[in-house]
Structure formats: structure tokens, C-alpha cells
Amino acid sequence: MDTMSTDTKQGGAMHWHVRKLLTVIAEAALERKLIEESLALGIGGYTISEVRGGGAHGVRAGEWEGERSIEFKVLCDADAADRLAGAIMERYSRHFALVLYTTDVGVLRSEKFS
Amino acid sequence: MDTMSTDTKQGGAMHWHVRKLLTVIAEAALERKLIEESLALGIGGYTISEVRGGGAHGVRAGEWEGERSIEFKVLCDADAADRLAGAIMERYSRHFALVLYTTDVGVLRSEKFS
Amino acid sequence: MDTMSTDTKQGGAMHWHVRKLLTVIAEAALERKLIEESLALGIGGYTISEVRGGGAHGVRAGEWEGERSIEFKVLCDADAADRLAGAIMERYSRHFALVLYTTDVGVLRSEKFS
Amino acid sequence: MTLDPVILFFLLGLVARLLKSDLRLPEPIYEALSVYLLLALGLKGGIELARYPLSQLAPQIAAVVALGCVLPLLAFMVLRGVGRLQRADAASIAAHYGSVSVVTFAAAMTWIEVRGIPSEAYLPLFVALLEAPGIIVGVLLARGASGGATRWVGVLREVVTGKSVILLIGGLAIGAALGPTGVKPIAPWFFDLFKGALTLFMLELGLVTGRQIGALRTSGAFLVVFGVATPLAFGLIGAALGTLMGLSAGGATILAVLAASASYIAAPAAMRVAVPEANPGLSLPVVLGVTFPFNLLLGFPVYHAYVTWLQA
Amino acid sequence: MTLDPVILFFLLGLVARLLKSDLRLPEPIYEALSVYLLLALGLKGGIELARYPLSQLAPQIAAVVALGCVLPLLAFMVLRGVGRLQRADAASIAAHYGSVSVVTFAAAMTWIEVRGIPSEAYLPLFVALLEAPGIIVGVLLARGASGGATRWVGVLREVVTGKSVILLIGGLAIGAALGPTGVKPIAPWFFDLFKGALTLFMLELGLVTGRQIGALRTSGAFLVVFGVATPLAFGLIGAALGTLMGLSAGGATILAVLAASASYIAAPAAMRVAVPEANPGLSLPVVLGVTFPFNLLLGFPVYHAYVTWLQA
Amino acid sequence: MTLDPVILFFLLGLVARLLKSDLRLPEPIYEALSVYLLLALGLKGGIELARYPLSQLAPQIAAVVALGCVLPLLAFMVLRGVGRLQRADAASIAAHYGSVSVVTFAAAMTWIEVRGIPSEAYLPLFVALLEAPGIIVGVLLARGASGGATRWVGVLREVVTGKSVILLIGGLAIGAALGPTGVKPIAPWFFDLFKGALTLFMLELGLVTGRQIGALRTSGAFLVVFGVATPLAFGLIGAALGTLMGLSAGGATILAVLAASASYIAAPAAMRVAVPEANPGLSLPVVLGVTFPFNLLLGFPVYHAYVTWLQA
Ligand SMILES: Nc1ncnc2c1ncn2[C@@H]1O[C@H](COP(=O)(O)O)[C@@H](O)[C@H]1O
Ligand SMILES: Nc1ncnc2c1ncn2[C@@H]1O[C@H](COP(=O)(O)O)[C@@H](O)[C@H]1O
Ligand SMILES: Nc1ncnc2c1ncn2[C@@H]1O[C@H](COP(=O)(O)O)[C@@H](O)[C@H]1O
Ligand code: NA
Ligand code: NA
Ligand code: NA
Numbered sequence A, B, C: 001m002d003t004m005s006t007d008t009k010q011g012g013a014m015h016w017h018v019r020k021l022l023t024v025i026a027e028a029a030l031e032r033k034l035i036e037e038s039l040a041l042g043i044g045g046y047t048i049s050e051v052r053g054g055g056a057h058g059v060r061a062g063e064w065e066g067e068r069s070i071e072f073k074v075l076c077d078a079d080a081a082d083r084l085a086g087a088i089m090e091r092y093s094r095h096f097a098l099v100l101y102t103t104d105v106g107v108l109r110s111e112k113f114s
Numbered sequence D, E, F: 001m002t003l004d005p006v007i008l009f010f011l012l013g014l015v016a017r018l019l020k021s022d023l024r025l026p027e028p029i030y031e032a033l034s035v036y037l038l039l040a041l042g043l044k045g046g047i048e049l050a051r052y053p054l055s056q057l058a059p060q061i062a063a064v065v066a067l068g069c070v071l072p073l074l075a076f077m078v079l080r081g082v083g084r085l086q087r088a089d090a091a092s093i094a095a096h097y098g099s100v101s102v103v104t105f106a107a108a109m110t111w112i113e114v115r116g117i118p119s120e121a122y123l124p125l126f127v128a129l130l131e132a133p134g135i136i137v138g139v140l141l142a143r144g145a146s147g148g149a150t151r152w153v154g155v156l157r158e159v160v161t162g163k164s165v166i167l168l169i170g171g172l173a174i175g176a177a178l179g180p181t182g183v184k185p186i187a188p189w190f191f192d193l194f195k196g197a198l199t200l201f202m203l204e205l206g207l208v209t210g211r212q213i214g215a216l217r218t219s220g221a222f223l224v225v226f227g228v229a230t231p232l233a234f235g236l237i238g239a240a241l242g243t244l245m246g247l248s249a250g251g252a253t254i255l256a257v258l259a260a261s262a263s264y265i266a267a268p269a270a271m272r273v274a275v276p277e278a279n280p281g282l283s284l285p286v287v288l289g290v291t292f293p294f295n296l297l298l299g300f301p302v303y304h305a306y307v308t309w310l311q312a
Helices: A028-040 A078-092 B028-040 B078-092 C028-040 C078-092 D005-018 D027-049 D054-081 D087-098 D102-114 D123-143 D149-160 D163-182 D184-192 D194-214 D221-244 D249-260 D266-274 D280-311 E005-018 E027-049 E054-081 E087-098 E102-114 E123-143 E149-160 E163-182 E184-192 E194-214 E221-244 E249-260 E266-274 E280-311 F005-018 F027-049 F054-081 F087-098 F102-114 F123-143 F149-160 F163-182 F184-192 F194-214 F221-244 F249-260 F266-274 F280-311
Strands: A017-027 A046-055 A058-060 A069-076 A098-107 B017-027 B046-055 B058-060 B069-076 B098-107 C017-027 C046-055 C058-060 C069-076 C098-107
Touching: A017 A028, A017 A078, A017 C098, A028 A046, A028 A069, A028 A078, A028 E266, A046 C069, A069 A078, A069 B046, A078 A098, A098 B017, B017 B028, B017 B078, B028 B046, B028 B069, B028 B078, B028 D266, B069 B078, B069 C046, B078 B098, B098 C017, C017 C028, C017 C078, C028 C046, C028 C069, C028 C078, C028 F266, C069 C078, C078 C098, D005 D102, D005 D194, D005 D280, D005 F163, D027 D102, D027 D123, D027 D163, D027 D184, D027 D194, D027 E027, D027 E194, D027 F027, D054 D087, D054 D123, D054 D221, D054 D249, D087 D123, D087 D221, D087 D266, D087 D280, D102 D123, D102 D194, D102 D249, D102 D280, D123 D149, D123 D163, D123 D249, D123 D266, D149 D266, D163 D184, D163 D266, D163 E005, D184 D194, D184 E184, D184 E194, D184 F184, D194 D280, D194 F027, D194 F184, D221 D249, D221 D280, D249 D280, D266 D280, E005 E102, E005 E194, E005 E280, E027 E102, E027 E123, E027 E163, E027 E184, E027 E194, E027 F027, E027 F194, E054 E087, E054 E123, E054 E221, E054 E249, E087 E123, E087 E221, E087 E266, E087 E280, E102 E123, E102 E194, E102 E249, E102 E280, E123 E149, E123 E163, E123 E249, E123 E266, E149 E266, E163 E184, E163 E266, E163 F005, E184 E194, E184 F184, E184 F194, E194 E280, E221 E249, E221 E280, E249 E280, E266 E280, F005 F102, F005 F194, F005 F280, F027 F102, F027 F123, F027 F163, F027 F184, F027 F194, F054 F087, F054 F123, F054 F221, F054 F249, F087 F123, F087 F221, F087 F266, F087 F280, F102 F123, F102 F194, F102 F249, F102 F280, F123 F149, F123 F163, F123 F249, F123 F266, F149 F266, F163 F184, F163 F266, F184 F194, F194 F280, F221 F249, F221 F280, F249 F280, F266 F280
Parallel strands: none
Antiparallel strands: A017 A069, A017 A098, A046 A058, A046 A069, A046 B046, A046 C046, A098 B098, A098 C098, B017 B069, B017 B098, B046 B058, B046 B069, B046 C046, B098 C098, C017 C069, C017 C098, C046 C058, C046 C069
16 A cells, blocks of 8 residues: 555545644654654654744744744654654643644555655 | 545544645735634635745745735535635635645544534 | 535535545645646646645755745636646656545535636 | 945845846845834934923924925825826835835935035934824725724724834834933944945845846836836925925935835835735836836935025 | 943834834844854953963852852752752753853953953853853753763763853853964954944844743743842852952942853753753743843842952 | 963863853854955955055965865875875865865964964955965866856855855955955944954854864774874964965964864855765864864964074
């Protein structure tokens, strides 16, 4: 199923592989931890951007260093996404401003994101 | 259907709930309005990042304050996403540089994004 | 199929059209090229944000101009996404730090993203 | 001819953009520089303000505010009558030209200083006074009688708490409170560096202007002509009012520059929110691509000539 | 009364935020300013440090470090005993008040300078010394005996390599290495501009504080009272210790200010990582919304009065 | 030994990174500082440039451009012949060493100034002249005869409109236009602050270098040796040419430094676009992790010794 390309689904010419994109929006204080958790699960890469926002923990306007938030994203297979999400929820969701979600995405070089 | 977890779909161990991620790319001038519209619909949070780009309204390179664009994202259920998208399109799409789209995503704490 | 709205899928009131979101995470040096490739395929717009990250090419912490990365996104139909992804993979994936993936998204003004 | 650093840096930015150079200044630097310039201008004016009795300034304040209300009306009439623009667009452009450009003011101040032309020390007060009225009149023109009182309070609040007004008024107040002695510890930062910081801001504005010039096609020929004719006409009005108010040669020239300049910070921001149906693709290219460089490169000597002629 | 620029700019930021102005300073500017201020403070102290024999400084260093260990213990006892806070929250808040606010220190230095109060030149050394102990004691209090040696090394490393300590110590070392002559080429940047740069930082802190004041409800009445009572009490302890140590009037006042101030850079960052179960929604509003403005607007004369009374 | 502030700040950044401190300077600040430094260097050179007749400068200009073309050829031969690198990689690294490091130049200028070594005032002109040729020769070497004329125009345009060349040439032109008097209002910003701003840039470069040192394994032992041997050899060539050209001791030392330095701004950017098949993981760690600190910490006295020996 992993190697099933999306071209059967939408008629395109490229051979897309289904993978998960796990997105974590969290306090900047968690940056190092999130990278370490991903590495520990053998995930091959990550991408971070600076964000601001609001939620149950109030407005985090990102105006000064005490209030920075990041968006942390990893592309991986469903299994690794589940494990990483599980580890993050267990260790950080209680005490940190944090939101996470997964999206189904299509990638081309599946070996990069297994 | 809301409580249907994606584990039946991809075999993962976590209990994912299907929600909508509504993304709005718009002139920075709309920031306050977008937050207010979301709050008015009872949506519990939002995330913003700085972007630049180009489209029907020309290049918006984000080089100075008159040309800043933001990406505004909310996680919510399909119904709230529809309403918010409808309100934004009705009130702002005619006069503002603006693009919006929804994505199906999986979340863990469904009560946060109902 | 292009005009099939997602309201049959999730019961919402708006008329969503299925399109592709192609996301490219790449060295900032590719910015101009990515814009040009999109324009050449007749894609109507793009959005860019500054990111940092790590992958097969090592840590790209975005601390100085030699190490900046961008996230480049286009909304378009599946066919254009395939072509753009194909062109980028062929021309740049060998020599540049680069990751790309597609997501199925719903848009309202389908004529903007055909 | 005396060359001004600010103009040369503006031209450098312009040339770099036209050559498609990858030169850029990050947006946070642009924002920080604009906060700095507004504060420094306010402070400079505030220090001197405390010296003048209110009785002397009150009539001048009234006259300047009146000018800020009349100019957008004139612009609106021309834009509707001659240019046949839609109501919202005409009102929005009128607001830009009714308000002022702080950077043009700063460049004009260095222009008269370099030439040793005497001027009143409280001129930054005029900038603060002229920022808001044009915008408010513009919104009024767009709405006509309609709109309702509640929305009005919102628009007024937005304009008055906008960053330019807050920083100018805040700077004026702090300058007045500190006086010439109290301000000394922060003088190296706010005053000695002012012109240097302005050159960097000008470099950035050259880059921005370069892009707007490319967008001038959208605005059309009428607006390009409008972008040159309006400063020439409004400059004359400003020079005349300044002379009537008894300002020095430098003061009247600066009032002419303020009248001739068009806002590209406060006005566009306010218009997007208050008059969203106005198309910024019409106004910005003219304000930034025509009027701003026109004033900077050619306008100052003209306005000074107006004043010399009127005060003769 | 002498008005201080830094305080006026802080108030301007506060007012702008309370008026819901769109004024903001981009986060990269905030970060750059804080790097600059820490380096400048370190340098200033380092230049003078080289002149003093270690034998003279050693007892003072020991006393100051002891102060940094005792203050969080006192705070913890009150927060647990009187405030009935949870262990983690009490420990975290104790760490904030045990550590110091660099900006409050900088503002106090200009306060005593403007008034011509003499002080020791190596006071920035005390800032560097007081930064870490409060945080380390706070973590210890949160963990009790548990936690394990390995985690301890991690926490210690994090605090000691934290940006504030690195920049202060780095600045001190570079200042000591360069001496008064070697530092001359960089003096315009680090010293002449210092107070001006501080005003911009204060403007930003006013904006940040304005938001925290709105969040004070979460902290509750006890912590608001705590946020005023603690600086008054700790200031007295600092003033007494300074007097015992034989510091000048200015030096003792500054030690009082340091004791009275609460950290909002190093401590919150360290607590999020080392004591995540502590709720920052309790501590930050009090530290930034109560104690910081209290010290800035009312505290300095009080601490100076303590010293005058004690040294009389 | 005279300690240079710039070197101490570089070391502070390096140490902070090796200690894994969270210290960082935001990228927009890095970009703004680099724009500032390039402009300031250009201006400084431009002011003096106007004084020299073209007839005197023309032969020097020709000689310096020739140097910029020959050095990358030499580097290429060694990298291919001895190092057995692939054509693209050898060409790319040759381009880096053929071009120059502006920051190394700035540090060397303060090094000779502090020591009172006399030098020509138009040396920044050499930086502008040496920026491009190395890169162009590098592209030529990568492509061989192939590539086509159209692509060539593109590469040339990209290098010549690149930010470093635009700002250096722009600064030179503005400086020449303004002259010593016209530049006075902006002197506090561009000249008094120069060395201070440079220290902050050096701090950042120390942090960046610290990361590159960790990546040196990818480059391999040959390139590490190359990163030390090349500046020693090229420095001698530069010193010899400077002496032949009749430059003063300072001028020849600076020409040696320029020859010895390797570009890490313009060259990497140009190579990514023009020679994408070259691996930046080979070149950057050596340029930034070996050659840059080698020149800064050890190179300057060596190049000065070359000159003293050659001019004796
Ligand atoms: N419903 C939501 N949609 C989008 N982003 C959210 C949402 N809820 C929270 N966030 C983001 O996640 C961060 C932490 O959320 P919270 O823990 O709910 O305060 C917020 O600061 C937002 O950036
Ligand atoms: N096809 C597209 N793909 C991705 N982003 C787009 C697209 N079209 C527009 N945008 C973004 O939306 C903003 C406003 O779009 P527009 O109203 O078309 O000018 C642009 O500045 C882009 O950032
Ligand atoms: N598995 C991944 N998940 C998310 N982002 C990634 C992943 N792998 C790589 N990236 C991003 O893509 C950039 C280039 O990847 P690479 O070519 O693997 O070094 C990295 O710097 C990351 O920003
Ligand atoms: Na005007
Ligand atoms: Na304290
Ligand atoms: Na070289």
C-alpha cells in the first residue's frame, strides 16, 4: 500500500507515494526536544518555521523571546508519525502550549521518508 | 463519523480524529479581522506566519509594511471551516488579495478542535 | 471530477473543488528558478515562507544568508502539480537540498487554480 | 549643486532594483528604521516645543489642521471631476495626498539644513498634525453621509492610535518633558545617527519604488500626471499658507513639502481597512513611483522658490 | 523630579499597547537589542575589573553568590507557606525572583548616573554572578532530592551556557582583555549609543508589559501583592548586604535593585525546560506586569533611601 | 601583543557555539549588518578615490583584475592535479579562493590602523575589483568551452548585480560624489560606528564558523591542508604584486590579505546557481572553518612580514 502511487487516484503522470506529514505547533522552548525525539525515531529530516498564534494558553504574539512559537514538520511513514505523535503527547502535551496534526501527502522519493 | 479514527485507514496505533485545517493567505491588513471572525464562530485557536508571494494581485514581496502577507490557519470541524470560509469569502474576497483552501487532517485531542 | 465538491464527502455547505497543493522545501538559492518554472507552466500564483531544518544535506539552521531555506507552495490542478514536480525533480533534485510533496486540498474559486 | 546623501542612496536602491539585483533589506529592519525615524523626529520637535507659549502656536495649529482637511477635498474633486475615478478610489487617493510622507519631510529637513535656510524648531509638530486629517476626510468622502457613528469611532481610533501618530506624538511629548538637557544621554542615538539611518531607509525605499514604477501601467496616464501636478499645486498652497502664517523661509518651504507629499505608511494601511473597495494597485504606484521620487529629486528647490517669490 | 528617558519610553510603549495601537518592534530587533545590551554591560564592567586585585573582590563575589542562593529560598518559603502554591510553581517563581533583570539593572545604572551618585565600576560583574544561582536553586527546590546527577549536569550546562551568562561573562572578559585603551575603537558603538538603544528596548518592554497586565487575572491577588512586597523586602536585604560589604552608596543601591528585580529572560527560558510542570501563566504576568514596572517607576528611590538610611 | 576587538568577538562566538549555547543573532540582523559594512567600506574608499587621477590608478586596476583572474587558475590546477577533485568541485572552490572576503578585509584594515601602518585610502576599490573575476573564472573553468553565450550573459549579470558588488561600487560612487565634506552628516553612522558594528558581525561569524568546523569531516584532510596552504601562498603572491605596484607597506599587506582570503558571501551564492553540480558541503567548511579563522587569527602578521621582507 505504501508503494501505491496516487496516479491511480488523480490521473497524474508521476509516481507519488503516500506518506504522513506530522505538524507540531509549539512553544519555541520545545525546539531541541522535538528534533531529538525525531532523530531518536530515525526520522530523516525536519523543517521549522516561526509562527505566532493563540489558543487555550492565550495569545502568543511572538513579540519577544519569552513568547516565540514554532511550527515543526516531519515527513515520514504512518508508523513513525504515530510513534512521534505519541511520544510528544505523552511527554509534552500536559505542560506546554502545543497542537499537533497529521496530513496525508504524496512524495516522490519514498526512500527518503520511510 | 467525527470520532472515526484514522487507524482503520492506515494501521497506526494512535486514535486520530478527522478535522479540517482551513488556510487563508491574505494581506496582513486582514489579520485582526480574520482573528475576530474565527473567535465569533467559537474556533478555539489560530496560527499565523509571515509569507510573501504572487498571484492575481501581482507580486507581494513583503519588503515593506505596505506589502506584508500572512498565512492564517485554523484547525476546526468541517462545519466551522465552512462557515469561516463562507464569511471570509463574502466579506473580503472581492477587495483583498486572498486565497483560501482546506485540508483534511488528523488530530488527537478532538475536543480542542470541535 | 474536478468540479466534484467536497460537500458530498463531509456534509458542509460550501462548494469545495479538489486541487493539489505542491510544497517544495529548498535552498533559498532556488527561489527564482521555482517561480520561473511555475510561471512557465501557467500556474497563477505562489506563496513563500522562510524556514530552517535538517535532512540528508545536514543542518540548515538559517543563521546566515548562505544557509537560508524556503518553503515554496503552489495551488494548482493535479496535472500542473505533476508537471511542476517533474520539472523540479529532474532539474534540481540531484544537486540541491530539496524536498517536495503534494496534498489534496479543497478550494472555492476553482478557476483561480486550474 | 549640493548633492544630498539621502538622494544618492535612494538612487542606489532604485538602480539596484532596475538592474534586478538581489539586494534587499529585511522587512524587520525596515520596520525598526521607521520606528526610529518617527521617534527621532518627534523628539527633535518636542525639545523645542516646550519653549513656545501655546498662545503663539494655537493659531498655527488650527491653520495646519485646516490645510489637512482642505487638501484631500481638492484632490477628490479633481480625481472625480477630471479623472472620472470611482468614488472609493478617488477618496482613497485623496486621503494619501491629504496626509503626509514622513520620510519626505525628513529629507526636506536635511535639504534646508545643508543649505543653511533658517526654520522653526517645532516643524515636526506639523507632521503629527497633518498625518490624520487627510485620512479622516478621505474616509468621510468614501462613505458620504452613510456609515454610522459606531464605525466612525473605529476609524478615528485606528488612525489616532496608528503607529505613526503614536510615535510622533509620543516623541514630541517625551522631548518636551525632557528638554534639551534631559535628552542629552540619548542624543548620540537619536540625533547624531539620524541622517545615517535615513540613508539606509532611503536605500530600501529606492528598492520599493523601483518595483512600484513597474506597476505604473495599472494606474494609467491620468494618475501619473496627477502624481506630478498635485505636489506642484499643493506645494504652492502650502507655501502660501506658510507665508501667511508668518513662518520663516525654511518653515514655509517645509509646510509646502508636507502639503506636496503623499502618505505611503499611515494612509495605505488605514484605507485597506476603512475603504477596502478602493484599489491599492491604483494609488501606491503613483504615490511611491511618481510623487515620492518627484518631491525628492525635483520638488524641494521648486517649493523653496515658491516661498522666496511669495515672501519677496 | 528628574525624568528618565528610559522610563518615558517604557510608558510610551505601555500606553500604546493599552490604546491597542498597532505599534510593534519586530522580534529580531528585540533579540539583537538584548544581545547588544548584555555585551555592552559586560564590556563596561570588564574594563574596570582588571584594575582590582582578586583579593579585594573574592569576598564580595562570595557574598553576592550567597545572596543569589538565599533569596530564592526565602521566596519559596513565602510562596509555599503563605501562598499555598504547588511545589513546581513556587520553585519556578522563586527562581525568577532569585535571578535578576538585566534591563532593570541598566535602567538603575542610568538612574544613579544622572543623579551623580558614586558607584563601583565593576557592578556588571554582580549581574553575571546573580543570574545563575537563583535559577539553579529554583530547580533544586522543584526537584527536591530526586532528579539524578545526569539531569543536573544538563540543567547546570543550560544555565551557564545560556545567552545572558555567555554574553555578560564574554563581555567582561573582552573588556578586561582590551582595557580602557583597547576598547576605544568600539566605544562609540557600545557606550555612546547605550542609553539610546536602551530606550528602544524599553519601548518594546512597555508593549510586552502592557499585554502581561491583561493576563494578571490568571495569577491572582496573592501573586500581585507578592510582586510588590518581594522587591521591597529583597531590596532591603540587598541594601543591607551592600552596606555590610562596604559598597558605596551607588553600589549598595544597585545591589538592592538586583536583589529586588526578577528575571524575565534567563529564568523563564530555563524553567520551561527544567521545570515544565510550572505554569508560566502564573509567573510571567507578575514578573513583567507588576515587579518590573514597580521597580522602574517607584523602586529606585526607595532602594536608594534604604541605603542612605543604613549608611547614615 | 595588541588584542583586536574583532578577533575577541569572533572567538566569543566560536566558544559559544562549541559550548552549544543558545546564543544567536537573527538572520535579518546578519543581512542588515552585511549591507551596512559593504556600504561603509565603499564610502570610505570613494571619498579618497576622487583625489587620484585615473592615469595613476589605471595600471593598478589592471594589475589587480589580472590577479583576480590568475589566482583561481592556480587554485584549480592544485585542486585537480594534487587533490584529484571533480571538475565542478575544483572550479567552485577555485572561485571561492579567487574572490575575496569583505569581512577579512575589514578586519585587516583595523589591524593595520591599530598598528599605525600607512596605507592607500582607495583600497576598498580593490575589494570591489577582486570580487567578480574569481567567480567568473570559476564558472568558466567548470563549463570549459561549452555553456553558450546566452548563459554567459546571465552569469555575468548575476555576479555584477550581486549585492556585494552593487553595494561596494554604489558606496564608492556615492563617496566620490559627496567627497569629505558632503559625507560629514552621515559620518557618525558609517564611520564612527564601523568597528563596533563589525564586532557584532564577527560574533555572528564566530557562531557560523563553529558550526562549519563540525562539518569539516565532509571536506577531508586534503582540503583542510589546502585551506591553510592557499592563503599562505596567495598571500605571498599578493604581497609581491603589491610591492611591484609600488603600494605602501599597508597597501601591499592588504592586497596580500585580499589574495589570501576566500569569499563566503558572493562566491557560494553564485556557485549554487551557476555550477549547481559542485557540492557546497566541500567548499563552505574549508572556507569558513579553516581559511577565515586562519587569516583572522594568524594570517595578518604573516602577510605583513612578507611585505616587510619584500620591501626591505
Ligand atoms: N484551533 C487551532 N487552530 C490553529 N492553531 C491552533 C489552534 N489551537 C491552538 N493553535 C496553535 O497552537 C498554539 C498552542 O495552542 P494552545 O496549547 O491551545 O494554547 C497556539 O498558540 C496556536 O499557535
Ligand atoms: N496558485 C497559488 N498558489 C499558491 N499561493 C497563491 C496562489 N495564488 C495566490 N497565492 C497567494 O495568495 C496571495 C493573494 O493572491 P491573489 O489574490 O491571487 O493575488 C498571493 O500573494 C500569494 O501569496
Ligand atoms: N523528513 C523530512 N521532514 C520534513 N522536512 C524535511 C525532511 N527531510 C528534509 N526536510 C527539509 O528539506 C530540506 C532539504 O532536505 P535534504 O535535501 O534531505 O537535506 C531540509 O533542510 C529540511 O528543511
Ligand atoms: Na500632502
Ligand atoms: Na532578584
Ligand atoms: Na582570494
